[in-house]
Amino acid sequence: MNVTLRQLRAFTGVYRTRSITRAARELGITQSAASLLIQQLEAQLGVKLFDRSTRSVQPTLAADEAVHAAERMLSDAHGLSRRMRDLAQARAGRVAFLASAGTASALLPLVLARFRAGHPDIEIDMRDVAADDLVSRLSATDAEFAIGSVEGEFADMTIETLTSGRLSAIGRRTADFAARRSLTWDELAQLPTIAMRRETRIRMQIDQALSAQGKRLDPTYEVTLINTALAMTAQGLGLAILPATMLPADQFPTLIARPLVRPALTRPVSLLQRQGRTLSPAAQAFVTTARTVLAGRAAPASG
């Protein structure tokens, strides 16, 4: 057998109280049990720890030395338990995850704010990554999950759609525009538009879908950042071609989104996880928050 924490607890108790009986009471065991624990520990370590008579329990020099290590171990043990418990209850800990640049800027701030309100002590480590890299990065880093728009299937990954946004025309709330329920891609051709550059995932999806129907998008402006597109739209430079989910209503209160049809395209916002990896409690809490918040926005944004 080996030294046990039980023995150490008895030891520090006796050391502090100078009494086996009192220490036993504190530990909720009988005096005889405590007495045995001390004897075991002494045998274990090969040192006498207390000079005891029926009338006094005097720590030896060895005990004086040992007590520090013992106390440290016990405090470590206690800290470990508490820390794990906190982790389990997602009261502390860390969430590390990946987000594609688009979701990170448009969708997640809301989730982050909500989550932070509920779990103020959890450290959040969000890394925005090019959408293409989501999967490979998720396998390689310590990020627990990824949020972004991905299509297809991947080995060892589970994909869950959190919300999906219809590709929409986003413009200022003019009487004319607000009156529309939707726009066709053809109608769009007549209007000044702002779209993402061809290299971006969103744009690639659009181009692919339209070309399948013999159509094509000829935007007036092409930008890299979603925010730029929205800011330009707010200035009245044109309609932004984006998933409705990408419009943060609070940031751009003057803008509204109207779905594009013929074809109607949707762009999912998905949650990626490595298969067979349970999420940390903190991450689980975050995912739950994300689901809730994003589900609330699932309906295509309208006026």
Add this chain to the structure above:
Amino acid sequence: MNVTLRQLRAFTGVYRTRSITRAARELGITQSAASLLIQQLEAQLGVKLFDRSTRSVQPTLAADEAVHAAERMLSDAHGLSRRMRDLAQARAGRVAFLASAGTASALLPLVLARFRAGHPDIEIDMRDVAADDLVSRLSATDAEFAIGSVEGEFADMTIETLTSGRLSAIGRRTADFAARRSLTWDELAQLPTIAMRRETRIRMQIDQALSAQGKRLDPTYEVTLINTALAMTAQGLGLAILPATMLPADQFPTLIARPLVRPALTRPVSLLQRQGRTLSPAAQAFVTTARTVLAGRAAPASG
């Protein structure tokens, strides 16, 4: 139940090897036992530590966090055991003890040298103290024992005579002096003598014993330090009146001791310990050395 070091050992093993089977082998237990230990720990902490399938055992983030505390505790435990073992084997530690000034200078250097040779890593804290204070200091300080000449009995103290020296005349190895087997106190009166001052313990013992027989000592010189007496003797200034044990043969090779008789007086060198206090292993080792070394000198010194 509470977290046990056993569980932590299993945990760190599995964490490191990424396999329950391998960890079990290392620990010398069966795979099933290791599997149970992990399950227990998980239940204990309320956290999943590994994502396990039959084919892989992946640590969770909680495990990543826990492993540090676990390893620290185990290393502490190991360190504690080792340190205690060293202490027990007197390979480390400290000896604090008291010595009366006389013994400290004349008798103990030999013991110290011998002890140090055998236990180079043990710290020695020898405090020389007036003989009168030995007992009171021993009760009050953290010194574990005392060595000196004390008479009588004391409460809570055990006294053991390590060696005893006959009170002797110490002089240069002249043909005349070396020829003597002993001297009487009366004969001494005719010769130049060097004795300790009246305030010293040795002198008080002499004066008391002689006056009981109606005799008295009238030394030519009176000194405070034993070494001074011996140095003067070596210079031929007279015979030193001292216990034979107080003559370090190696320091004063020219001097020899001849016992004084009528009356023959002996002066014990005793070991004092507090009753019911076990000595630290280091102290025990020291005492053993002292007993051996001093026993070797027990025979009254002669040419």
Add this chain to the structure above:
DNA sequence: GACATTCATAGGCAAAGCTCATGAATTGAT
């Protein structure tokens, strides 16, 4: 000297801990 307190020890019982045997899942080879 009787009493109270405290530590140690013995006997007995419940629980923990381990091993052995077996089952289920997965991988790699034939």
Add this chain to the structure above:
DNA sequence: ATCAATTCATGAGCTTTGCCTATGAATGTC
């Protein structure tokens, strides 16, 4: 595709540990 091999989980059964109750021994108190 089937078979063998590997690995983790689970259940039965046995051994050991651990605790409690009861009692004894020592020591200090009134």
